[in-house]
Amino acid sequence: MLIRFALEKDKEDWIKLAEDVADVFRAPDMANDPEFHAYMDSKLSKNEAIIATDRMTNACFGIIGFSRTHNRITWFGVFEKYRSNGIGEKLLKCAINQLDWGKDITVETYPDDYPPGIPAKKVYRKFGFIDIDKTLTDKLNNPIWKMAIPTTYKKKGASFHYNFNRYSKWAEKNSCPVCQGQEAPYPPILIKELANSWVECYEEAQGRLFGKCHVLSKKHSEHFYDLPRDDMANFMADVQKVAKALHQVTGAIKINYEIHGNSMPHLHAHLFPRYLNDDFPSAPIDYRITEPSPYESVEEFNWFVEKMRGLL
Known part of the structure; x- marks a missing residue:
């Protein structure tokens, strides 16, 4: 069905x-x-x-x-x-x-x-x-x-499942908040601007995974398969570069890669460091879990950002 x-x-x-x-x-x-x-x-x-x-x-x-x-x-x-x-x-x-x-x-x-x-x-x-x-x-x-x-204040997600009209509007380049330079409601920390993308993160890391970040394409594409081959290769080269640095900085066993775009239909890839003691053994990451922060202090979060910047 x-x-x-x-x-x-x-x-x-x-x-x-x-x-x-x-x-x-x-x-x-x-x-x-x-x-x-x-x-x-x-x-x-x-x-x-x-x-x-x-x-x-x-x-x-x-x-x-x-x-x-x-x-x-x-x-x-x-x-x-x-x-x-x-x-x-x-x-x-x-x-x-x-x-x-x-x-x-x-x-x-x-x-x-x-x-x-x-x-x-x-x-x-x-x-x-x-x-x-x-x-x-x-x-x-x-x-x-x-x-x-009756009215409920249960938190909803931001994906197309809850607001399809907004999603379909943002899917168009002329209305895309990224392409139009609009600041996000909760702006991420810019780790580094690369040739084809921006590398960003939040202190409230998804999955409570230390070092979780994302790579945001400079080229607009709702669907990954629509990106021209050269643009695709350039974007993935940036993802590869970020993953190598992330692996080194975090000490993770493995980096997981996910491309969603269900809330923001502008191409971006999520990078999730996986650890021996993370919360999802033999299971997918629940990105909705963000608290408590995996960073023990603001200083530790800033240390992570600076280490990444140094390697990138």
Whole structure:
């Protein structure tokens, strides 16, 4: 199964899905309703619709629509023949991730005594939605209940999983913060500017690994495979140079290399020194762990930076 943002080419599948779930929505003519078509166009243009498809056949399993502006789920359907396979849960999770957890996330659905609406309500409740208003009606005067996930201040990541519109904007060179010289909210320490990159680090090292740093390309590329061969070779030569110095300065057993770009779609490589006593034996590094700092003092961190600068 592939979960992705719905595109204009998916509109025909969405119309067929609307026909399939029309009885559940108590809207027999929904697929032909101009208002619904305008809704679909709006969601597709704003990246506010997520679709589940079969990877091999591209068959549509279900679609969910949401509103970032109003912080709510606005449409949710799975083809009847594909229900009870966890598809709805996967769609709802992705939609919730795109919304603001610092505010109530809402949805309008049907009362508990409406059998066709029970499966969706079970999914909503599984994700923490609770009933907050049982007095509403839809445009056909059918009773509607409003549900919400109450405000939470749980920290979200910065990747495209939570903010796809920002990611897609930054992927363009003309809007990329790196290319436009914008200072990061939490500026890194510049270890050294090299011919093709900048070498940077933070005292709050990811994975709590002493010496963790990254090499940031001077050439913009969202995807590593898009970088011209010569530029790629030049960038990797810088990575190689930094890794050799890092190995020498830190005394690590091994340097791990990772290229992500899920939060900042401008090419950069993470270098993780690995130690006999690190926290991830036979396991991948959890980069979300940053505290306590692996540096015993500010002086030790500054020592690391100066040693790296000397070798580079």
